[in-house]
Amino acid sequence: MASQQEETLLSRCEIPIIDLAHIGTDVCPMKSVVRRIGQQLFTALSGKGLAVLVNHGIAEEKLKAVYADLDNFCALPEGCQAQYLRNPVSNHGYVRPGMEQFDATKKELRHAFNITSLTKAAMPAEEEVPEFINHAVPLAQDLTNLSRVLLQALAYAFGVPPATLLACHSGMLQSDGRNASTMRLLYYPPVPPEDEGPCCPSDAVHYTRCGAHSDYGTFTLLAQDSEGGLEVKLNGSDKWQAVGHLPGAILVQPGELLAAWTTNILPALMHRVVVPSGTYARARGRHCVAFFCLPDNDAKLPTLPLKAAPAPAPPAFTPHTHLTLHNRLLNAAHHLQKRFRETYA
Template identity: 45%
Template sequence: MLKTKANDDKVDTLLTKGLVPIIDLAHCGTEEAPVRSVVNRVGHQLQKCLSEKGLCLLVNHGISDEKLKTAWDHLDDFVDLPNDVRELYIRTGDDNHGYVRPGVERFDGKTPELRHAFNICTLNATNLPEEPLPGFAEHISSLAQDFKALSRFILQALAVSLDIPQSFFLEKHSHMLSGDHDNESTLRLLYYPPIIEDTDDKNDFVKGSCIYSYQRCLSDQPDFRPESNPRDEINELDGNEENKNTTVRQLPNGEMIRCGAHTDYGTFTLLAQDSEGGLEVKLPGSEKWQRVGHLPGAILINCGEILSIWTKERYPALPHRVVIPEQQHIRSRGRHSIAFFCHPDNLTMISPNDLPNTEAGTDTVDKKPRKKSFKAAKEKVYNAYQLIQKRFRETYGQQNSH
């Protein structure tokens, strides 16, 4: 029993191993007048972080914890609204804006995902639940502008990292959150319900000696309670005891997960989270799922597919997922996060030959075998809107109209 508790309290993560790069954005200036020396310094740091790891953590980014926590409170209040009120804000059709119920999204194409999500693609108050939740629209709009400003700084630093004109990416992302359907950038509020002991026979299931319930999702359909705990098996990829730790796991097909394995679709993603919560990644060149860990106050940035195409995979899109943690004290807390998906303007053509003057720096990368996805992108050029709609269809399938 003592051994079980000790294992339960220890979470071995990339962060605890010192394997997650950290970039300090202090003194970066304003959106209108960023400090050139800081842009250059962050650009060089991003070049190393994103090419080697596909992600890094940003600190002193200027978005307060209190502002993030208030946004999560607003999402909690929305989830607590009656079903008929929430249905007024449901995501429908090709428009990514709106509420997404648990069990609708399937990033791996088959496994229903346990979370509530509210996508904000426009800051028009008529499309936000301001009437049932006074203050929601104003606060979320302000937070969205903060993420947009941070993204604009990152876009300039990314250009520096690739030794191209500093305004190159800014010009291709000029309509973020404009509300006129010219850009698919999205602020996404996420709530993953806790999994806790419960004695209500109608709402629980038993796995071994543990009884779990999915709290706020009990009224939602379909019934997506798994038949077994998806954290039961350890992925013994290297066949030795050293790798049997909490950062390397496998998830059998057909079971419940908080967020299925995928790569993000756009240029990059900024992620704020309130706890460790089960976020796992596959680092470039590795097939191991490894737990990232949580640094309070930090925002994680990871590359998306479009940036990977643009850079000829110098900056790889990072596979990631959110699993149900095996540690009781983690899974019983639930998890909140906020993701800002930075996308190019819809009519921006996405081609691996778009970036000027980058060939000299890609010799070593070009010697590596090209993946099928890269070859396909090279053969046929899409605009940003076509690419994201293709990925939405894969994620939502026939449930897109619900």
């Protein structure tokens, strides 16, 4: 666990905290509250690049249940795990350590189970992980509904009707292949204690948990345990800073598609998960759940009548090479598949 003396962005009150109490549901939102939340989101994401959501209605017990299920899955024999390996077309399935690489200089220690379909056939068998589907599906539905509320809030902030963004994301987790939104369960195992090789320090195996990258989609929701390790480069900064942990909170940050869509007024922050210092912390695992909200594969994203960027002005926008398309029409499927090819071995 992170020491009490460790300074983080949250401990220094540098991450905006947005209270979602009384916001309603995705199908029956409180319009006045959603408008207020939208402006708070826009201000936070354009200024800092991320925000923390509280009173979002997703119980901590649901997260702990899927953490335990993922632990049980990771304890299965490799042969059993192999039948659930990630499908490169649907992105659904198990990603074992080494399959996905962001930092070529270090060994990344990470297990993940990507969920893009909620059908029973897509989940681990009941005799292998008994409660997996019973825990994963309700949580995925909760995160989908939360995403729909946030899409409506952002639409108000962008000056477009709330249904505009919902229409571009109508296929989230519908299991029909038209939208690549993903709930990802993550487990970072304890780090081996060796820091030096048998002959000299240069022989050492250097570990990290997740190399530096930005997310690919519209925005990401992240719930994490208290073990720490997440670091970001804030908007306009080149310094890595620890995020910290707020019990029960969910972190939200834009992805590359939203950054391109808003010409970087809402930037996609670089982030990573490092190995914590200290023998005790290195010997503990870390869990989190990430929900990657993406547009439908063939969505034509509308022109946004965005307001002028708040001071200080955002950095000069250099889009990912694949986002410079004819007439700047962004195809979510093309972008996602290219980024997957860059990431997966």
